[in-house]
Amino acid sequence: MAEDKEISKVRVKDLPRNVWAVGFTSFFMDISSEMVINILPLFLSNVLGVQTNIIGLIEGVAEATASILKLFSGWLSDKLGSRKWLAVVGYALSAISKPFFYIANTWGMVAGVRWADRIGKGIRTAPRDALVADSTTKETRGIAFGFNRAMDKAGAMLGLLIAALVVWLTQANTVDLSRNTFQTIVLISLVPAVLAVISLAFGAKDVEVTGQREVPKFSLRSMGRPFNIFLVIVSIFTLGNSSDGFLVLRAQNLGVSVTGILVMLAVFNMVIAIIATPAGSLSDRIGRRRLIIGGWLLYALVYFGFALADSSWQIWLLYLAYGLYFGLAFGTANAMVADLVPENMRGTAYGTYHAVIGLLAFPSSFIAGILWEGMGSWAGFGPSAPFYFGGAMALIAALLMIFWMPKTGKVQKAE
Numbered sequence: 001m002a003e004d005k006e007i008s009k010v011r012v013k014d015l016p017r018n019v020w021a022v023g024f025t026s027f028f029m030d031i032s033s034e035m036v037i038n039i040l041p042l043f044l045s046n047v048l049g050v051q052t053n054i055i056g057l058i059e060g061v062a063e064a065t066a067s068i069l070k071l072f073s074g075w076l077s078d079k080l081g082s083r084k085w086l087a088v089v090g091y092a093l094s095a096i097s098k099p100f101f102y103i104a105n106t107w108g109m110v111a112g113v114r115w116a117d118r119i120g121k122g123i124r125t126a127p128r129d130a131l132v133a134d135s136t137t138k139e140t141r142g143i144a145f146g147f148n149r150a151m152d153k154a155g156a157m158l159g160l161l162i163a164a165l166v167v168w169l170t171q172a173n174t175v176d177l178s179r180n181t182f183q184t185i186v187l188i189s190l191v192p193a194v195l196a197v198i199s200l201a202f203g204a205k206d207v208e209v210t211g212q213r214e215v216p217k218f219s220l221r222s223m224g225r226p227f228n229i230f231l232v233i234v235s236i237f238t239l240g241n242s243s244d245g246f247l248v249l250r251a252q253n254l255g256v257s258v259t260g261i262l263v264m265l266a267v268f269n270m271v272i273a274i275i276a277t278p279a280g281s282l283s284d285r286i287g288r289r290r291l292i293i294g295g296w297l298l299y300a301l302v303y304f305g306f307a308l309a310d311s312s313w314q315i316w317l318l319y320l321a322y323g324l325y326f327g328l329a330f331g332t333a334n335a336m337v338a339d340l341v342p343e344n345m346r347g348t349a350y351g352t353y354h355a356v357i358g359l360l361a362f363p364s365s366f367i368a369g370i371l372w373e374g375m376g377s378w379a380g381f382g383p384s385a386p387f388y389f390g391g392a393m394a395l396i397a398a399l400l401m402i403f404w405m406p407k408t409g410k411v412q413k414a415e
Helices: 002-008 017-037 040-047 052-080 084-101 107-134 141-171 179-203 225-239 245-253 258-286 288-308 312-340 343-373 385-403
Strands: none
Touching (some): 017 084, 017 141, 040 052, 040 107, 052 084, 052 107, 052 245, 052 343, 084 107, 107 343, 141 258, 141 312, 225 312, 225 385, 245 312, 245 385, 258 312, 288 385, 312 343
């Protein structure tokens, strides 16, 4: 009980400088990225005439391309005992790639730029998360990752509102996106991308290693049974967690305009920004497992809702509930990774965790595209099919988390 009281005293303003620096970096980069990435499926579909199975292929390969780098960069940060500059390089690569969206006029060019952006994410993700974990204790890790998720989504909300304003000023409530509107949004996105790199480069510093930190050898066994079980369960969930681009296409399929989609996404991110920090703090008190289970069950209901929806107002409500899932479970899962592994293997563990998610992004998005539209002579099952599949996978993962995942996974001691 005394420990719970101590935990409850932690406030956002008391979080370490590194957590704030990473938070502002996430804020600025998401302003930039969300302006572009959420309308990219519309650009591919409306302007370039690309089919949904190809859009799924682009998104899947984009994540899979970065996956090996996530694993390697996490391990390298453990070996070097340094997280910051690997993360800076990753953010810089994503910033440099964005201007090329402006000149992209084929789906192949769009795919190349998207993949370059995801390579940058692959380089930065594991070192960044390990830096946050290094800068906090187990008792404050949930609120730290929740705060980072909140800043990330606050940036996403602002980016989407800016994009919605540009669309409204340039093409009102037209259902289809125009090339000129897309290019204008790309140009505006460059400013916050640069600010994201500056925030991390000048605001964060590596946490000093006390004593000799053993250079880790990659081994799933050395990361412990609880982490491996968690990884398997997350893999099952991720197989049904296709690109959010399919949610955007589903919204347009039910008649939501481009401006409406952007505002809806902004509200979705606002919900996450409001929920993520208190949810992270709650996970510090009651445990990560409960929040993740609740989040995944909610995800299943939301995806079944997307499958059954037949009007645009239902999509608005479903996006609000989808934001609640993200706020509860996403940052909490990130915090749980650090809880389950030795300190000297955090970077490797985050790299493994994100690599598995990234590798499964390819089959999950490709399966969703095929279920929706088919391939070749096979016509597919229609817009509802990917969401039935995603909801079923989430239910299975939640049940495994209840009955298979150890209820108290103690952190292993670094050797």
